Amino acid sequence: MALDAVGGDSDRLDAEPGATCTAEYSPVTLRAQGTYRGRAVDWTRTCPNNCEATVKTGAVFYF
Template sequence: MRAFLAAAIVAVPLFAAHPALADTPSGALTLSRSVDGRGHTVATLFCDPDGGTHTSPKPACDLLREIKGDLGRLVSNPDVICTKEYLPHRVTAFGTWEGRPVRYTRTFGNRCEMTAVTGAVFNF
């Protein structure tokens, strides 16, 4: 019991001395979007705490938290109706979510279809 108590007393200051550990985001992603194969728009997204260069990190992170960072689990919002316009939007995401690697690539027929599936994640 004394050994446990001694170890606990020594460990507490070690954790307190490293507050950066608590600030490590649960998600750190680099997101890109290209329209019709021309140019790329790139943003970073950090979750918990929410931030990065993404213009709406909170709604994007809220969606990612719902799906536990697995972009493959994204489904189309049934309340969104899109036109048949064809202007392909290719999106990619890579980084980490809770220590797991994230890799996602998908091409949507247009911006509406992209937003119906990915919500705020690629709207930056």
């Protein structure tokens, strides 16, 4: 699981390092709220577009 690989730290996700996306600006806000392995989570990140969001989070947030 992708979150296990980064110890549950969503800021460390990098599903496709080195992948490139277009410079299209169509912002997407990602949010995870709940618990992960008994720990409270409230995480938000805004990415410039769906491609950038997918490159960073992979299967954690699916578009």
